[in-house]
Amino acid sequence: xxxxxxxxxxxxxxxxxxxxxxxxxxxxxxxxxxxxxxxxxxxxxxxxxxxxxxxxxxxxxxxxxxxxxxxxxxxxxxxxxxxxxxxxxxxxxxxxxxxxxxxxxxxxxxxxxxxxxxxxxxxxxxxxxxxxxxxxxxxxxxxxxxxxxxxxxxxxxxxxxxxxxxxxxxxxxxxxxxxxxxxxxxxxxxx
Amino acid sequence: xxxxxxxxxxxxxxxxxxxxxxxxxxxxxxxxxxxxxxxxxxxxxxxxxxxxxxxxxxxxxxxxxxxxxxxxxxxxxxxxxxxxxxxxxxxxxxxxxxxxxxxxxxxxxxxxxxxxxxxxx
Numbered sequence: 001x002x003x004x005x006x007x008x009x010x011x012x013x014x015x016x017x018x019x020x021x022x023x024x025x026x027x028x029x030x031x032x033x034x035x036x037x038x039x040x041x042x043x044x045x046x047x048x049x050x051x052x053x054x055x056x057x058x059x060x061x062x063x064x065x066x067x068x069x070x071x072x073x074x075x076x077x078x079x080x081x082x083x084x085x086x087x088x089x090x091x092x093x094x095x096x097x098x099x100x101x102x103x104x105x106x107x108x109x110x111x112x113x114x115x116x117x118x119x120x121x122x123x124x125x126x127x128x129x130x131x132x133x134x135x136x137x138x139x140x141x142x143x144x145x146x147x148x149x150x151x152x153x154x155x156x157x158x159x160x161x162x163x164x165x166x167x168x169x170x171x172x173x174x175x176x177x178x179x180x181x182x183x184x185x186x187x188x189x190x191x
Numbered sequence: 192x193x194x195x196x197x198x199x200x201x202x203x204x205x206x207x208x209x210x211x212x213x214x215x216x217x218x219x220x221x222x223x224x225x226x227x228x229x230x231x232x233x234x235x236x237x238x239x240x241x242x243x244x245x246x247x248x249x250x251x252x253x254x255x256x257x258x259x260x261x262x263x264x265x266x267x268x269x270x271x272x273x274x275x276x277x278x279x280x281x282x283x284x285x286x287x288x289x290x291x292x293x294x295x296x297x298x299x300x301x302x303x304x305x306x307x308x309x310x311x312x
């Protein structure tokens with residue numbers, strides 16, 4: 001038994017609650033469809049309604065995890081680290097995406113999907129800096145990074161395609177996180 | 192290095208209790224279900240070890256209702272936090288003493304430490 005292994009296990013039990021990511025992934029996809037004025041999503045109220053429903057889906061998921069895998073309060077140090085990451089991540093993502101491809105004079109203006117690359121990069125960095133990268137994170141976020149970095153994204157702004165790809169990656173990562181949680185800590189019925 | 196510095200506290204050293212205290216040292220507090228999942232202990236086992244740790248003043252147990260369901264929240268006391276940190280540092284020192292490559296580099300620290308002291312009440 002190792003000190004760090006046990007502490008990592010406790011952290012894993014908290015962050016591998018991947019089903020919580022599914023509503024966020026769907027929200028990214030819905031946002032992209034709303035940007036493209038697809039179907040009823042061309043109306044703002046339809047997007048807000050769906051976003052609200054997606055947000056509500058988080059409640060039973062959180063309850064499921066609380067009942068079957070327990071609850072913990074992170075340490076003050078961990079809370080500070082998570083808060084800093086929460087503030088830094090969107091800033092890094094916007095700055096990174098603008099640097100890669102935007103109308104700004106300082107942009108490199110590369111033929112890449114800047115949003116996909118920036119999103120994948122931020123996710124990989126945040127996993128590496130926080131709970132640790134697992135194999136499926138490398139596969140999912142690495143694939144998104146590669147797909148986004150292929151210099152074939154010329155022409156119209158591909159941000160919405162990037163949002164959809166990011167949404168799919170978030171859902172896939174969440175499902176695999178949950179599978180790993182169940183494999184490591186047991187199925188819900190075992191509680 | 193004084194020998195007493197390497198005498199392990201058996202109350203903490205017991206594997207299940209060491210696991211509980213180590214998990215608690217990485218969080219502010221955790222509930223019973225979380226500890227059960229993280230340590231892999233059965234309900235009865237975990238309950239019995241928590242009682243011992245609470246009696247020794249190493250953890251504080253707070254029983255309350257969340258919604259309509261009873262919830263047991265457990266946190267390390269300041270003594271518990273110090274105790275588990277000291278214990279892991281003792282284990283690390285023992286490991287270093289038993290590692291021949293490290294021993295060769297530090298010949299003064301080759302004396303074998305005494306075994307763990309009797310269990311705390």
